[in-house]
Amino acid sequence: MRNPLAEKIVEIRPSGIRKFFDIAQEMKDTISLGVGEPDFDTPWHIRDEGIYSLEKGRTFYTSNAGLKELREEIGNYIYRKQGIRYEHPLKEILVTVGGSEAIDIGFRAMINPGDEVLIPQPSFVSYEPCAVMAGAKPVIINLKAENEFRLTARELEEAITDRTKILVLPFPNNPTGAIMERKDLEAIAEVILKHDIYVMSDEIYAELSYKEKHVSIAQLPGMQERTILINGFSKAFAMTGWRLGYACGPELIIEQMIKIHQFAIMCAPTTSQYAAIEALKNGDEDVTEMCTAYNQRRRYLLHAFREMGLECFEPYGAFYIFPCIKEFGLTSDDFAMRFLKEERVAVVPGTAFGDCGEGYLRISYASSLENLRTAMQRMKRFVSKLREEKKG
Structure with missing residues (x-):
């Protein structure tokens, strides 16, 4: 056979x-x-909203990109928390089946065969296989304990080639618990802009930061238009089984991510989306x-x-x-x-x-x-x- x-x-x-x-x-x-x-x-008030959505018979498909109210609320939340404004949330925000789906379809929407994806490690197990499945060549940047497992501008510079297209920025980090402070990100942003590459910033642990308020690289000048910001509800809101995440980024990229999501998934779980609206509004x-x-x-x-x-x-x-x-x-x-x-x-x-x-x-x-x-x-x-x- x-x-x-x-x-x-x-x-x-x-x-x-x-x-x-x-x-x-x-x-x-x-x-x-x-x-x-x-x-x-x-939390109970979030579960209640999911239960209520079932009682009201809200069991149908939503739009491919997610409920309009949820995407608008995600935009409001990110602006309230980080000062990043998505002017057109219905075109710049996609609701996904967990942050993991956003990582997968983000790579598939952006990668051409042979493109290189820079992956700082130690880091979440999905980045490398998702890059491979998208046809990319993963390039590993080994983070060091003496740098508190932060990515330095020098390490980034040394890893970039003329095939580099995306840098994965996995902070706060799984598994190390490392964070990147504003000064670290500013140095990284200079290198990114110099070499005209894009960033996939996985910020699923953004709310769980104990030294200072989390800073997203998308907050820095010139970075929002070249960053796919990935987040979700699993960690901060204790909603792992609800399987709900989201991606925010330039309309040009999100449009192609929606296309993949449309054919592979259709839409994220409807009940979870209604619960997520409640989480964003009243879960602080x-x-x-x-x-x-x-x-x-x-x-x-x-x-x-x-x-x-x-x-x-x-x-x-x-x-x-x-x-x-x-x-x-x-x-x-x-x-x-x-x-x-x-x-x-x-x-x-x-x-x-x-x-x-x-x-x-x-x-x-x-x-x-x-x-x-x-x-x-x-x-x-x-x-x-x-x-x-x-x-x-």
């Missing part, structure tokens, strides 16, 4: 995150700090409450790692922490697997987010303080055991 599979799909590795999550699900008394999902329920207090809880957990984990002598830079965004485990001489995968089997705690090896994640772990603090305390007691015991083994 003829091989039915596409070679480029076969060559893509499965997500390294799901491997440990799936194993943990089969084990009893396991604490999972692996999956990046809020442990909060979607919920986000603040959840962000405060995450920050408390973040500070607890930093303290716990310092107490057990594990090196860890301070993350100021998202809900992840990225401790270094190089001292033990184990690969990230081996450390994570042993930790899971011996102490029943699931974490994700840093290599799931790129080769430069070797020697690190991603630990999600989207879990209760009680779980985190128990997990850190087990981590302390495991680390002590490894240090004893090393001595022996």
Whole structure:
């Protein structure tokens, strides 16, 4: 029989995150700090709006790009939060099935075969395979712990060639929790403008920033017209299962993204769209409450790692922490697997987010303080055991 599979799909590795999550699900008394999902329920007033939309029989397709009111409200929200004004939200904003769909169709709308996409790593697992599926050549920029895993203008400059078309800007960052401050973005913007490239700015964790208010590169002069800003409702509003995201950008690009979305998806879930309108209008207090809880957990984990002598830079965004485990001489995968089997705690090896994640772990603090305390007691015991083994 003829091989039915596409070679480029076969060559893509499965997500390294799901491997440990799936194993943990089969084990009893396991604490999972692996999956990046809020442990909060979607706030009741948002759920109520979704329920009400069903009761009213709002179960039909919306327009391909999303409900008019939702796109207008997204525009209002971005202006209120970041001062970025989309003058024509019905033409510059597209509602998608999660931020992940926006990443995928953004690449497909912009990439020609052989174009290069710059991907700073460690970063979210979808960027590289989505770029490959769109026909691009991914070019990896290895971020460094000594720079707090920020992208520097020098690193960007060194990676650009005459084939470079898009820079992925994944901040606040999954898995490191790193952020980019305004001064960092200003230096990056100079290089982008100099080389006439575009930016895919994934800002799904924009609301979860603990040092200062999040700054989008689209706020900077000359950048809005060359930036696809991607965001959604999963992380800030605890709406992962509702599968709703959005992309904002130049009409020229959004128009082509809508075309792909139209043929592949039709429209995002109608119930989710009505719930999202309520989230944007009346969800600020919920986000603040959840962000405060995450920050408390973040500070607890930093303290716990310092107490057990594990090196860890301070993350100021998202809900992840990225401790270094190089001292033990184990690969990230081996450390994570042993930790899971011996102490029943699931974490994700840093290599799931790129080769430069070797020697690190991603630990999600989207879990209760009680779980985190128990997990850190087990981590302390495991680390002590490894240090004893090393001595022996």
